[in-house]
Amino acid sequence: MTTNRGTWKSKLGFILAASGSAIGLGNIVFFSSNAYQYGGGAFYLPYFIALFVLGMPLMMLELGIGTMTGRSFPMALGKIAGKKGEFVGWWSIAGALFITMYYITILGWALGMMAGSLGSLFEAGATAPFDDYLKPSPAANSTVYFFNLISGWLPFFFIILIWAINLLILRKGTASIERAVRVIVPLMWIFMLILVVRGITLEKGFDGVMYLFTPDLEGIAQPHVWRGAFSQMFFSLSLGMGIMTAYASYLPRDSDQANNAMLISFLNCSFEFIAGIAIFSLLFVYALNPAGTTLSLSFFVIPQGINGISAVPWIVRLFGFLFFLLMILAGLSSSVSLIEGFASSLIDKLGITRSRALATIAIPGITGSLLFTLPQVIDPSLSGDGTLGLTLLDITDHWVFNYSLLFIGFAEVVLIGWVMGADNLRQLLNRHSRLRLGPWFTFMIRYFIPGLLAVVIASSLYNEAPLYGSSYDMPGYKWLTVFIPLFWLVSSTVFALYLTHKSTNISE
Numbered sequence: 001m002t003t004n005r006g007t008w009k010s011k012l013g014f015i016l017a018a019s020g021s022a023i024g025l026g027n028i029v030f031f032s033s034n035a036y037q038y039g040g041g042a043f044y045l046p047y048f049i050a051l052f053v054l055g056m057p058l059m060m061l062e063l064g065i066g067t068m069t070g071r072s073f074p075m076a077l078g079k080i081a082g083k084k085g086e087f088v089g090w091w092s093i094a095g096a097l098f099i100t101m102y103y104i105t106i107l108g109w110a111l112g113m114m115a116g117s118l119g120s121l122f123e124a125g126a127t128a129p130f131d132d133y134l135k136p137s138p139a140a141n142s143t144v145y146f147f148n149l150i151s152g153w154l155p156f157f158f159i160i161l162i163w164a165i166n167l168l169i170l171r172k173g174t175a176s177i178e179r180a181v182r183v184i185v186p187l188m189w190i191f192m193l194i195l196v197v198r199g200i201t202l203e204k205g206f207d208g209v210m211y212l213f214t215p216d217l218e219g220i221a222q223p224h225v226w227r228g229a230f231s232q233m234f235f236s237l238s239l240g241m242g243i244m245t246a247y248a249s250y251l252p253r254d255s256d257q258a259n260n261a262m263l264i265s266f267l268n269c270s271f272e273f274i275a276g277i278a279i280f281s282l283l284f285v286y287a288l289n290p291a292g293t294t295l296s297l298s299f300f301v302i303p304q305g306i307n308g309i310s311a312v313p314w315i316v317r318l319f320g321f322l323f324f325l326l327m328i329l330a331g332l333s334s335s336v337s338l339i340e341g342f343a344s345s346l347i348d349k350l351g352i353t354r355s356r357a358l359a360t361i362a363i364p365g366i367t368g369s370l371l372f373t374l375p376q377v378i379d380p381s382l383s384g385d386g387t388l389g390l391t392l393l394d395i396t397d398h399w400v401f402n403y404s405l406l407f408i409g410f411a412e413v414v415l416i417g418w419v420m421g422a423d424n425l426r427q428l429l430n431r432h433s434r435l436r437l438g439p440w441f442t443f444m445i446r447y448f449i450p451g452l453l454a455v456v457i458a459s460s461l462y463n464e465a466p467l468y469g470s471s472y473d474m475p476g477y478k479w480l481t482v483f484i485p486l487f488w489l490v491s492s493t494v495f496a497l498y499l500t501h502k503s504t505n506i507s508e
């Protein structure tokens with residue numbers, strides 16, 4: 001049986017979809033929080049180096065194997081490197097499922113905060129969920145509002161709604177994705193530009209921008225700054241999850257992928273750059289500190305900054321609403337791509353219909369997203385994450401964000417560099433490309449990138465003890481810090497072995 005996989009109607013449709021995948025929560029909140037955590041200006045140099053030595057070559061690779069094979073990631077790697085290739089592909093899809101689950105939870109919370117912007121989020125007197133610890137606040141307090149939200153059941157409804165919108169956008173494959181991104185992607189650029197203009201015209205707003213760009217040479221010498229920049233680059237460009245391969249497999253075989261890779265990376269990093277300016281300028285007005293987790297940035301710190309945008313309450317609400325709407329739109333075009341990467345892999349492997357593939361993903365996916373929002377309070381002192389859902393999310397994000405993408409990146413360059421032959425890929429890309437990739441490309445894929453990733457992964461693992469989250473004050477739940485990474489590793493491996501060895505229902 002062969003399936004009709006679909007194609008993009010236009011190159012613009014593909015660029016919008018791929019850049020929409022890349023531009024997401026990673027650009028708006030994770031980038032700013034990482035940039036701050038790793039020392040503002042100290043982050044820039046590693047970040048730009050990561051873009052050129054890692055991001056762009058890997059984007060070319062992932063796009064190239066998509067058009068070359070006309071298949072999604074596991075099947076494309078399977079064609080190139082046999083069963084071990086396919087195993088790597090399915091392993092990455094398992095990682096993508098974990099990310100999808102918590103990514104959608106965050107979007108559900110953003111929806112709650114967006115609704116709150118019109119309600120009482122920016123008003124004084126919100127009540128604290130943990131009465132003994134946080135007193136009702138006399139001032140508008142987004143932290144209190146957020147904990148109130150996540151320690152109740154309302155987010156279940158928001159999360160189901162976000163899943164439903166994703167499935168709706170995905171129901172007709174490329175045709176319906178293209179229709180959605182034509183609206184979503186331009187809107188998110190417009191909203192972001194509005195925020196930047198408001199941010200830098202605020203008194204002191206410009207100081208934030210200066211902080212973001214002032215280099216700090218001490219920071220550059222620290223290995224964790226480099227690991228942060230590499231993980232950020234992978235996540236931000238949607239690499240290591242098979243997404244770009246799936247999207248490229250819907251393009252004609254003679255597409256210029258070197259050029260596409262540069263265009264998508266450029267669009268993504270410019271958005272990130274602009275978002276950094278907007279957020280740093282907002283924060284500096286109040287001398288707010290975006291350290292702490294990425295989530296605290298989006299849900300407590302930025303709303304506090306928005307409070308300072310104007311003395312007129314409706315303008316504050318409007319900007320709050322706009323910010324969360326922007327997060328949701330940017331996040332949707334990314335979550336859609338995460339689900340599509342999985343769906344197209346199932347369709348390619350099993351020959352099932354699109355609706356069956358989507359249902360197969362939605363059932364565990366929705367369950368996982370709901371687990372990440374379990375409202376039970378397990379850390380009343382709030383030294384960690386407060387609720388069970390948020391703790392699960394934080395620890396899962398630590399492992400999958402920092403390791404899954406880098407592991408897969410490493411495995412794919414080894415497979416392409418050594419099994420397929422990086423020179424073969426280079427020739428293939430050059431055949432349709434205006435830009436000539438020289439022998440440096442082969443060197444990067446075969447030696448430089450695998451070496452670099454191996455060092456980054458090894459040094460991160462070495463620095464891992466004590467296990468992430470074990471310093472949290474959560475009596476009775478410490479076992480989660482061991483259980484979550486084990487669960488991720490074992491379940492991804494079993495899932496990947498099962499699908500790799502399942503027979504294919506499709507003729508090539």
Ligand code: PFF
Binds near residue numbers: 021024099235334335
């Ligand atoms: N690139 C998206 C972001 O920056 O938010 C997130 C993402 C989407 C990561 C798709 C990975 C992926 F495969």
